[in-house]
Amino acid sequence: MxxxxxxxxxxxxxxxxxxxxxxxxxxxxxxxxxxxxxxxxxxxxxxLFLPWTQNIRSKGFVTALRPEQRPQTVHSIIAGRIEKWYVGEGDYVQKGDTVLLVSEIKDDYFDPQLLERTKLQVDAKMMAAKSYSEKVKSLEIQIGALRENNKLRREQAENRLQMAMLEVTSDSIKFEQAKVNFKIGEEQLGRAEKLYKEGLRSLTDFEQRQLRFQEVQANLIAAENKLLQSINARIAAQIELNAIDNDFRDRMAKATADMYESMSAQFDAEATATKLENQYANYEVRTGYRYILAPQDGYITRAIQVGIGETIKEGAEIISILPGNAQLAVEMFVEPVDFPLIRLGNKVRFIFDGWPAIVFSGWPQITNGTFGGVVHAIDNFAGPDGKYRILVVEDPEDKPWPDKLRIGSGADGIALLNDVPLWYELWRQLNGFPPDYYTSREKAENSKKK
Known part of the structure; x- marks a missing residue:
């Protein structure tokens, strides 16, 4: 009642x-x-004595752990005109699949036989370089032959010079002998003339002595003449030897100059051929760039350039691709006051957009609908908004994240810290103190040290 x-x-x-x-x-x-x-x-x-898990709440969104697995845009390497689309938005493509075909819009690449003609130029220059190389080899053989020929000619000339020097020596000895004979003949003629004047010799004997003296005098002149001829022959042999050296130097200089000229032409042809090969390779690679290929497996999310016949510039964005097998992570942003409390390996609970959850932030044991994570990376500098970025990956010891989770989804993160009594947490909140920096294990170790 x-x-x-x-x-x-x-x-x-x-x-x-x-x-x-x-x-x-x-x-x-x-x-x-x-x-x-x-x-x-x-x-x-x-x-008040119930355990309470200190935590930090922060907003974030789902992203990919590795940079190459995050959403990206595909750019056009060359300027061109859209000719054909091979995919549509939402299609799944594999790495290397053709996405788009563009045609050239620069007059330097209009020639449909550009590669073939450039290849012919490369072959022609390579043949020219080869011909110059063969010419250099021929000149090297010619130079070797000139050296061998000069060696033989020099030996022959040195032998002639030696013979001429011996001839000069022989003729000089004969000339000295002729001078002695002339002196003796002159003395004999004087004695014969004296004896003839004294009447001791007949005129006939005196005349015979005169004839003999004339022969001796003639022999002296002939010996002197022969000596001078030998000296002239020696000088001619020396001149011939010097001429051989001069001729060899002239021929060697000409052959060497021709060889170096051919080598210069060969190097110039090789340089031109290399430049043409580089140009040919550039043309070949550029031809491949007309086909825009998918850089990795993923989904076509948005076509930035559309239509047929539309022109695009170099480096223009064409499509955006979302990788299909990315390792997911959550990108959280924490305040500077909470940043010192975050460490690698800290546990984090997430509430993903689209997945209902019953959350008791202080009692994660009775929370339902949340997913576990582990701090994987921490930025050491603040972003433009003054917050620090933290990457959190899936906790291997907890239940896996949803299969339908996609990059860009929102996530509400709860970073778990120390386990403290409820009264302590209330007292901390009333006094405005930050959560405990040290873990329980570190506190126990510090107490033992004290």
């Missing part, structure tokens, strides 16, 4: 025969209220 009326009937009637009414009639109301209050206070006191 609800006691809301001022008219009391408790003293006017007995309720002993009405058991149900007696059971509902309040008795000792003040004592019962005191007991309820005491039990409530005891429960509240014990509740």
């Amino acid at each position: 609800i006691d809301i009326s001022k008219n009391k009937i408790g003293g006017k009637a007995s309720f002993e025969d009405y058991k149900s009414l007696g059971m509902s009639y309040p008795k000792n109301e003040s004592r019962k209220r005191i007991q309820i209050l005491i039990w409530f206070l005891v429960g509240a006191f014990l509740f």
